[in-house]
Amino acid sequence: MPAAKRTKKNTEEKPNMEEFEGLSVEEAFKRVDDVISAMQEDDISLEDSFRRYKEGMDLLKVAGAMIDKVEKEALKISEDGELEIFEDEE
Numbered sequence: 619m620p621a622a623k624r625t626k627k628n629t630e631e632k633p634n635m636e637e638f639e640g641l642s643v644e645e646a647f648k649r650v651d652d653v654i655s656a657m658q659e660d661d662i663s664l665e666d667s668f669r670r671y672k673e674g675m676d677l678l679k680v681a682g683a684m685i686d687k688v689e690k691e692a693l694k695i696s697e698d699g700e701l702e703i704f705e706d707e708e
Contacts, residue, residue, distance in 0.1 A: 638680045646681040698704050 639645065653674040657667055 631632050638677065641680065643681050646677045646684070650677045650681075653677070 641649070653670045656662065657670050657674075662670075
């Protein structure tokens with residue numbers, strides 16, 4: 619009988635945006651630094667380490683989304699010197 623194959627499910631969850639609402643990119647990265655510092659403590663439990671890891675990853679996703687939004691809204695200068703809103707050509 620063939621061995622059962624494991625399939626990798628997409629378990630990536632979207633972060634709870636309400637938890638991070640109102641954060642700036644700088645504040646999100648500061649919180650990531652705080653998470654990293656906490657994870658480096660000698661007395662952190664495995665459960666707390668996993669919880670903080672998830673929080674850090676969620677913060678990075680949120681910060682990345684904010685950066686993407688700003689990039690899409692960035693202004694560009696056209697050939698005639700006018701400012702135009704950058705439009706994603708996807």
